[in-house]
Amino acid sequence: MKKIIAISFSLFTLSIFSMELETYKPNSTFIPQRLGDVKIYHNQKDFYVKNNHIKYPIKSCFVDKEVRKIDKEQLKEFLANGGYLSLNERSDGSYSLNANKRLPGGGVLGASIGAFLGKAAVYVVGHGAIQIVGVLTGPLYPVTVLALEGCLAVPIEAASMAGAVAGGIALGVATGPV
Secondary structure, three states: OHHHHHHHHHHHHHHHHOEEHHHOOOOOEEOOHHHOOEEEEEOOOOEEEEEOOEEEEOOHHHEOOOOOOOOHHHHHHHHHOOEEEEEEEOOOOOEEEEEEEOOOOOOHHHHHHHHHHHHHHHHHHHHHHHHHHHHHOHHHHHHHHHHHHHHHHHHHHHHHHHHHHHHHHHHHHHHOOO
């Protein structure tokens, strides 16, 4: 009987002193659909998961170091600065909580310039190497360049597309929203 009273009291106090994370920001948590209707709660120092009207504490060893023992004000600041919490269920049925940051991005102009520079860099290296080899062959320069361009034009173009994608992503993320 004492256990039932203690559990009831702890659940009552937990509900009074905890704060549902979804009240901070709609996209402050990521919970996989396979977990069902699960909510994350945080009291002054610890995190809890509410599943089927039962609250389960998340062991501090399974909480990311960045948010372990964090107070409510620090958590609000973390979530306001692009952070979010990702919940996972472990194989033993317990939960783990990871802290993640969203990267800035969306710089359309930066992505366009990056794509152009990435593609141009691959063209310069690929076709420049063909020109260097052609010059080194001396009088056979025209034949060498034509043969190498015929063989390597398609692979250079494919590589330039990869360079354009990589450059676009890199500068798009670096420049952020414009």
